[in-house]
Amino acid sequence: MDKWTEMQVFVEAVRRGSFSAAGRQLDLSPSAVSKLLSRLESRLGVRLLHRTTRTLNLTEGGERYYARCQEILADIEDAEAALTGFVREPAGILRINSTPGFAKHQLLPLMPAFTARHPQVTLEFQLTGQAIDLIAEGVDVAIRLGALKDTSLVGRKLGESRRVVCASPTYLATHGTPRTPAELRQHDCLCLSTSDAFNQWQFSGPDGVELVEPRGRFVTDNVDALHEYALLGGGVARLSLFMVARDIEAGRLAPLLTGYGIEHQQIHAVYPHRKHLPAKVRALMDYLSEAFTPPPDWA
DSSP states (O other), X not given: OOHXXXXXXXXXXXXXXXXXXXXXXXXXXHHHHHHXXXXXXXXXXXXXXXXXXXXXXXXXXXXXXXXXXXHHHHHHHXXXXXXXXXXXXXXXXXXXEEOHHHIIIIIGGGHHHHHHHOTTEEEEEEEOSSOOOHHHHTOXXXXXXXXXXXXXXXXXXXXXXXXXXXXXXXXXXXXXXXXXXXXXXXXXXXXXXXXXXGGOEEEEETTXXXXXXXXXXXXXXXXXXXXXXXXXXXXXXXXEXXXXXXXXXXXXSEEEOTTSXXXXXXXXXXXXXXXXXXXXXXXXXXXXXXXXXXXXXXX
16 A cells, blocks of 8 residues: 555545545545555554544644645645646545535635536535644635734635625514614624624724624524524624525515624635645636626625
C-alpha cells in the first residue's frame, strides 16, 4: 500500500469519525481501514489515534501528521488540476461550510440546479455558525458573513444583507411596539449564545449611533431557532433580511424601528489560496456569482 493511500485513508478516518464511514467512502472494509492505519502507526513509530468503541481522537502526533497530510493531499490535487483542472468536467466531493441560516434560506435552494449542471459533483455540507480552519477541516468553499479577517483566504463577495429588527404581530399586540432603540430594553429580545457581537444591536439615528445590548428569556446557539421563536411570538429578534423577507411580506413578522439605520452584513464565498483552482471549486464560485447577480432584493 503506497504512502499516498495511507494518508488518504488516515485523513478520511479523521474527517468521518470512524473506520466504517471512511471505508464506505473509500470502498474498503472497516477491518481493512483498521489494519492499514495500524501498519501506518507501526511504520511511523507513533500512535496517531486514540480509539474507543464510539470515537476517534487524534493524539498530539496525530494532529501534526493530519495537518501535513491535508496539505500534501491538497498539493497532489493541485498538481493534477494544473494539467486537467481547467478542461475536465467538475467532479468529486465538494465540501461547503456555511452558517445554517444562509444555507437554509439562500444556498440550499440553489444546489439542485448546480448538481444538475455538474452531475459528477457530490455535495457535502457542514453547517456551523463558527469560523473554521478550511484546510484543517478539508473544506473547499466556505460562506462567511461579516467582514473578512483571514487574509490567507481568497474571497468573492456575493453581496450584503441588511439586518432588520422584527417581531410577530401577536407579540406586538401583547407587549406593544418599541418606538426607539432604548425601548428595546423593556422587551423580550432573542439572543444568540455563541456570539457576543450578534447580541450588540447598533442603530444610527438623529442623535448619532446607539448601541443596545438586548436581554430576554430565550437564548439559543442556532439562528434558525431565533427565527422560529420570533414567528411563534416569543420576542423581538434582529435577523438578516435574507431570512425574514418572505415573513415580512406575508405579515408573519413586522419590521421595527425602520427610521433607524442598522448595519449591513457582508457575505463572501471564500476558499484556501491555491495556484491551481480545482474545477469543482471554480464551477461553484462561478455559479454563485451568477446566482447573486444582480444583487438580490434582501441586499
